[in-house]
Amino acid sequence: MSWQSYVDEQLIRSGKVTRAAIIGLQRGVWAASAGYTLTPDDETALINAVNSPSSALSNGLRLRGQKFFIVQNTDRSLYGKKQADGIVVVKTTQAILVAEYDQPLQAAETTPVVEKLADY
Numbered sequence: 346m347s348w349q350s351y352v353d354e355q356l357i358r359s360g361k362v363t364r365a366a367i368i369g370l371q372r373g374v375w376a377a378s379a380g381y382t383l384t385p386d387d388e389t390a391l392i393n394a395v396n397s398p399s400s401a402l403s404n405g406l407r408l409r410g411q412k413f414f415i416v417q418n419t420d421r422s423l424y425g426k427k428q429a430d431g432i433v434v435v436k437t438t439q440a441i442l443v444a445e446y447d448q449p450l451q452a453a454e455t456t457p458v459v460e461k462l463a464d465y
Contacts, residue, residue, distance in 0.1 A: 347376070369441075422435045426452075
């Protein structure tokens with residue numbers, strides 16, 4: 346299965362993720378949902394956030410010109426909010442999964458979908 350298939354079939358098709366991407370830990374967007382464009386600055390912000398979650402917790406995460414407040418983090422995951430919308434970021438051994446959700450979706454719906462793919 347291609348990286349794009351993981352984004353389209355496992356994340357977007359679930360109906361629990363609005364926008365998603367997979368980026369490499371060494372940079373580069375491997376796959377992204379239609380219209381979801383991450384800049385090199387976005388990639389850097391994501392890599393820095395997963396490598397220094399305490400900094401992301403203190404300062405938030407800015408992607409595509411929008412700031413997400415990190416409300417929780419684990420050893421491999423960050424969970425952020427921007428008003429009623431949110432983001433789930435999960436670090437794997439090779440990549441970072443990024444999944445945004447818009448209301449009426451909630452973190453409790455989106456998180457298991459993203460974490461399950463990361464476990465795969």
